Amino acid sequence: MEDEEVIKKFLYLxxxxxYGSIYALESLExxxxxxxxxxxxxxxxxxxxxxQLKKDQSTDGIGMKNFSSTYRALGDYDVNKIYVDKxxxxxxxxxxxDLMNLTYEDEDDDYAEKPSISILxxxxxxxxxxxxxxxxxx
Amino acid sequence: xxxxxxxxxxxxxxxxSCLRFARSGHSVLLFEDGIYAALKNTRFESxxxxxxxxxxxxxxxxxxxxxxxxxxxxxxxxxxxxYGDFVDLVANNKSxxxxx
Numbered sequence: 236m237e238d239e240e241v242i243k244k245f246l247y248l249x250x251x252x253x254y255g256s257i258y259a260l261e262s263l264e265x266x267x268x269x270x271x272x273x274x275x276x277x278x279x280x281x282x283x284x285x286x287q288l289k290k291d292q293s294t295d296g297i298g299m300k301n302f303s304s305t306y307r308a309l310g311d312y313d314v315n316k317i318y319v320d321k322x323x324x325x326x327x328x329x330x331x332x333d334l335m336n337l338t339y340e341d342e343d344d345d346y347a348e349k350p351s352i353s354i355l356x357x358x359x360x361x362x363x364x365x366x367x368x369x370x371x372x373x
Numbered sequence: 374x375x376x377x378x379x380x381x382x383x384x385x386x387x388x389x390s391c392l393r394f395a396r397s398g399h400s401v402l403l404f405e406d407g408i409y410a411a412l413k414n415t416r417f418e419s420x421x422x423x424x425x426x427x428x429x430x431x432x433x434x435x436x437x438x439x440x441x442x443x444x445x446x447x448x449x450x451x452x453x454x455x456y457g458d459f460v461d462l463v464a465n466n467k468s469x470x471x472x473x
Contacts, residue, residue, distance in 0.1 A: 252381050254439050255406030283381050286409070289441035296435025303441070327383070328414025333441075 243368040244275045249284035251373065253303070254294070259287045260302050262373035267305070270312035277367075278309075279360055281320040284373075285327065288319065288334045288352070303335065310339030315351040322357050374399045375466035378407035379473070382417045387472040392420060397427040402454065402462055404433035408440060411447045418448060425450040433459060 247266050251258040269276065280288060287306075294301040309315070317337060324330065337351040355363070364370060376395055382388040388410045395401060401424075403411050410417055411432040421430065431454040432447055444453050454462070463469055 252384070252406045252409065252440070254436075255379065255381070283383050283406070283409075286381075286440060291443075292439060292441040294439040297439045299439065301439075326416040327409070328412065328418075 240273075242273065242275055244366060245269065245277070246364060246367040246370045247276070247278045248364070248370055248372045249278065249280045249287060250282040252283040252286040253292070254297065254299055258373045259284075260300075262371075263302060263305055265371065265373075266309070266314060267312060270309075270314055276314050277316040277318060277363065278314065279318045279320070279363060281323050281360060283323075285319055285323045285329060285334075288317075288337070289329070290333065290335045306335060306337055310337065310351055313339075315339035315349075317351045317353070318360060318363060319352055319354050320357060320360050321354050324354065375462050375469045376401045377469060377471045378403050378410065379405035379471075381406040382410045382415075388417065389420070391470075391472045392424045392428070395424070395428050399427075400429045400431065400462060400466065402431045402433065402459060403451075404436050404459070406436075408432050408436045408442065411437070411451050412442060413446055413448055421448055422450070431458065431462065 247262055249262050253259040292301055292303040331354055334352060338348045339351050340346040341349050376391050376399060378387050378391055380387045410421055430451045432451055434453050434455060
């Protein structure tokens with residue numbers, strides 16, 4: 236059975252801001268569930284999706300669960316390919332310093348801590364989409 | 374008259390339509406995903422700034438902080454509002470137009 240294992244490329248495409256709708260939280264839940272299946276997983280954040288990764292989220296005032304810290308756990312589930320669209324960042328006045336510092340430990344490099352987030356041009360994100368077997372949109 | 378906007382300006386045209394129809398002296402409250410319109414350095418900053426000469430714009434602080442934003446990062450001239458101020462705005466205006 237093991238040698239018949241098929242590894243597919245999965246891209247989770249996130250386009251919505253957090254809290255205003257349920258999409259961001261649902262996407263994160265599905266990513267974490269999907270991480271159990273040893274597939275090749277990437278996450279892309281474009282349009283308002285980039286707001287999901289904004290640091291310093293504090294939901295005390297709105298009575299909703301602050302799920303932003305869960306993104307930090309993605310590295311432990313071997314989800315470490317996180318791509319952010321530069322154009323979406325630019326039109327929102329955001330830079331990489333505004334985002335959470337998401338990292339993972341590279342087991343092929345003596346468990347060195349490395350950044351999970353890469354800021355890519357739209358061109359690169361397009362190429363990323365094209366090379367996937369499955370794209371899940373949120 | 375009070376206008377409320379709860380959608381991101383990048384997601385729908387609610388902000389643009391609201392500001393197109395809002396008349397001098399009206400108030401606009403940005404809440405939920407609408408708060409992104411209150412921030413500096415976005416594509417919508419100049420539109421919001423030019424509207425401030427005619428309308429009063431408020432932003433709900435709890436929704437700002439939930440999304441990792443701070444009051445010192447909002448456009449000059451926009452006022453901050455707590456939930457109690459939201460209630461006062463509704464009570465003190467003759468009508469409320471929600472731009473969903």
